[in-house]
Amino acid sequence: MMEEAYPIRTDLALESQESMKKDRGGLKGVDFQEEKRENGITISTVVIQTENAAKSMGKPRGHYITIEAPEMEEDDAGYHREISMELAKIIRRLLPESKIGKIDWQSLDEELEISVLIVGLGNREVTPDALGPRVIDNMFITRHIIKEFGKYAFGSEKISKISGIVPGVMAQTGMECLEIVRGVVNETKPDLVITVDALAARNAKRLGRTIQLTDTGITPGSGIGNHRNALNEKSVGVPVLSLGVPTVVDAATIVSDAMTSLIEAMSLSNLEKLDESEKQELARELLSPQLHGMFVTPKDIDAAIKRLSFLISEGLNIALLGNKEKTADI
Amino acid sequence: MMEEAYPIRTDLALESQESMKKDRGGLKGVDFQEEKRENGITISTVVIQTENAAKSMGKPRGHYITIEAPEMEEDDAGYHREISMELAKIIRRLLPESKIGKIDWQSLDEELEISVLIVGLGNREVTPDALGPRVIDNMFITRHIIKEFGKYAFGSEKISKISGIVPGVMAQTGMECLEIVRGVVNETKPDLVITVDALAARNAKRLGRTIQLTDTGITPGSGIGNHRNALNEKSVGVPVLSLGVPTVVDAATIVSDAMTSLIEAMSLSNLEKLDESEKQELARELLSPQLHGMFVTPKDIDAAIKRLSFLISEGLNIALLGNKEKTADI
């Protein structure tokens, strides 16, 4: 249903906003701000404020913060560190104040004490969908050590309890991710769930260069695979932050956008009258059977996933544990 | 504590029974039967009948059935199929009658209808501990298909609902396996949990050649890693069958056994007076610091794990779905 209503598939609120702006010159109930840094990083914030706006955008109400770094795909450790720090700040900004109290989220030195379950969504066996599982591989997991030895094992007054899980995809488990996550949350009672997933973008130029963080959880149809049934505060029982990076574009979207460009470029008057959904329909008719279930991804996706999983786990580790190295003394 | 009381580490009830027999000429409350097949396969059944016997054996009351096939490690598809069929029968024999009714467990043709969660314990990244996760990779998962399309998607009147999970190890997740499994069971309500795990044996000649199936769940200290907190009907809430294959021997055990042999062979009168635990103590004193946390495993363990994971998943698939190929027609 959702899929028919919002045929242009993107998991990025930024792209939905761009599309709305183009079609209608903006949208009531959606706030948009953009900040360009000197280091080439752009931070955009989309706030969907009303139910009407949520319906039009095809995304739930809440905050969507996007970090765009055109050179994220380059192999430059220093630059990646900068992005990790930006990411850590944005994560801190969205942490629930009820759990951590008032903090200056722009400073990363402060130590926190919050109990977080990181969920690595996606399929480890399919490269562009492996981001979530690989981030878990690189997280600094502390919960079991604190449980057994106490927080003083880390020589800190304050230390966050971090646990992680890779639920797998439904074809491998026979279960919805939501079933697994809800079960684990009920047993282990974290203050917060943070999901990490590979996303679908509309624009191929964003693949591997954009990180979205939202406090709305994961919306149905998100991700590459079939992670159905929303993971959010309502369904899971604790607040859910969702962090994602677009790694694929839906094949039908690529074709549809190409047609739009063609039609515009050629001034094909008999086609120009078509609205977006009619063009979609046309694309679907011409191509659907063979493109169904296909996605578009870059050839160097393995290197990109490797880099991104380090960058994101570093961002999470810094956000949750503070910006200094931790070691357990046990 | 357990570890001091039962210093010779084995996860095989068969080996505990052998050890008891040798030391004391048998044990009250333990029933033992052995059946040798023409094809070289031996099936042994140890039944621990009383709490006293359980205490002496260091294993909970219940049935422990062991399949020994000396040529299991050879690369012979026909022979593996035979073992899978034997395994399937033994699995059927231990399925709870309250769920499946009365069946002739020696026949594999009958179709069953039971809802089972298969749990692949262990660490996918450490070869001898990867058996459980690899078995899940090869299972025929049906739950999500039945949930969405009904059992008629398989063209059968009866079909078991199979789901699977790889909980990971505590160092990667920060959580006990029990916490994850209990959470998932609470959400998805299977009739039965079957765990699959790599085990520790006492005798290196059993590595990769023995399958143990028990209706007691997994006892503390089992497995290679630290899967603490027993998974059994009491802790999980539904019956738990546990299937395991020994893939390692504890390094201290190897050394301790060698010393025992040495002492016997040399008729070292001043040492012969030592009882088992004094010899253990001696072995420990001489070696402990460097062998702590070490295990012994065969060099061709990767090929063994690959073969065994196919063999076991085939046994489970046949047991739960009946001995004919299934395909979903969706």
Added chain:
Amino acid sequence: MMEEAYPIRTDLALESQESMKKDRGGLKGVDFQEEKRENGITISTVVIQTENAAKSMGKPRGHYITIEAPEMEEDDAGYHREISMELAKIIRRLLPESKIGKIDWQSLDEELEISVLIVGLGNREVTPDALGPRVIDNMFITRHIIKEFGKYAFGSEKISKISGIVPGVMAQTGMECLEIVRGVVNETKPDLVITVDALAARNAKRLGRTIQLTDTGITPGSGIGNHRNALNEKSVGVPVLSLGVPTVVDAATIVSDAMTSLIEAMSLSNLEKLDESEKQELARELLSPQLHGMFVTPKDIDAAIKRLSFLISEGLNIALLGNKEKTADI
């Protein structure tokens, strides 16, 4: 250069032939035959006979045999076995007579004695490019056993010497595949090289359902990645058979085909006059920057690669060793 001359990217001679037929009603110097079996399998043979035809087709002179099995992607072991047998026959048909003598290639019972290096091209870390490496994982490797124990270790009069290598991709090795393969061939002197690679098709419906076997080696630009520098008898020094399965479509091809369909469907007279390369050019202009280096692949590609790598290694094992199980008795 090649890429500009033959902008529609396909590694399947069958598709080049289809395209030629459509555009020009057939091509001199290209022979085409098609045989449809009762089991739904179609076997097509394209023979490129002349240099002119080779130039037009963008593929070297030689035989290209294609097995199409629409249900190859389904999970049916019996059907896969049938395809493996067909594949084995076709492999036998293309084996060099100078090495194996005259055989009845339609019978698979005969044992052969030929020394073959199987080369698994592609990148194990990128799912749709992992076919070659995964096939090597499943090959029955015999060369080292024969070298050490003699062929009687297998209890056979005749047994093929099979070796295998996964050269990796240039970004991981810094070397051309050709450099590695040529070096290994010079050292180990096989009679024949058989390469296995993931291919690019033009038509998404062929992904995972088509196997191409050719005696021409691998042509420049083939495969998903950058396996440049042809591997063929001339460059490698021994005959090269190449076996491939399309697992991706170039993103630009998808878009270009969509445009062609659009233009045809809409009868856009001002565009219909464009020839194929002008349409390509148009597609490129409209889209190139963001689709450069992108490919299209199915969402269930991991399961497909797993199935296909078994199917192909079984076909190779049967072709080279005869249709009965082998075990080394050492």
Added chain:
Amino acid sequence: MMEEAYPIRTDLALESQESMKKDRGGLKGVDFQEEKRENGITISTVVIQTENAAKSMGKPRGHYITIEAPEMEEDDAGYHREISMELAKIIRRLLPESKIGKIDWQSLDEELEISVLIVGLGNREVTPDALGPRVIDNMFITRHIIKEFGKYAFGSEKISKISGIVPGVMAQTGMECLEIVRGVVNETKPDLVITVDALAARNAKRLGRTIQLTDTGITPGSGIGNHRNALNEKSVGVPVLSLGVPTVVDAATIVSDAMTSLIEAMSLSNLEKLDESEKQELARELLSPQLHGMFVTPKDIDAAIKRLSFLISEGLNIALLGNKEKTADI
């Protein structure tokens, strides 16, 4: 043969030297120096100077430099960086002067220009044997970029050409590593080969805490698996440096050492007269059938391999490219 003559299996010259010293109070023709750093790192140098000494030590003539860092297995990025720097210096010290000219090996700032093939020995599928392949995954490979774009792509006057290969193990390839490496060296003509391999130690306390670097190549029987046929300047055609980390102890060694300790501790006079090889023989008789082909390894070997492969690749990257970050500008 070698194996019978030198039954105590260790790949560390340092351990052979210790054993010689203990038995005979030192050895003519073997020079030994040890340097303890403030940071807890110990650097030892064993130089085997004569053929006689080589025979007694069971290792070829040449330099064996060992870095021991007791805390190498801890998770401390700063400390790992220090070890990588030490390693880089030692690698520079053993680089052939004929290729790089005179350099101050203690300084890592100087850029070099040498063409090196890194060979990752071992089996990626068996955790303690996966060190070599994992190091290749982390190397900064430059040869193909320099070949295509020239060294100015790196903005440097001087840049080393680095290529890498994972030859696989004989059971997977049917070929000796030597055959593959010699073939690749003949084709690509590097100045130098550097092998990386997991080693066997005698003393379990050295596992994962010791790096050995030698200019003698790899001696027969080294490594965990069967990488037979020495890789050295004579067999390969260019100088061979070999870098290794002990990750396993042979199971028979552990037992044999335990017996020696027992005999010493108990003052078993009838056994004390046995010399080393008689004790070995005794251990063998008591235990051999079941320990044959078994090894001992730590339980946390996966984390250790991950850390060590980063540490070593960083050492190699710094040694060969100089101590500043490189990025290709292409």
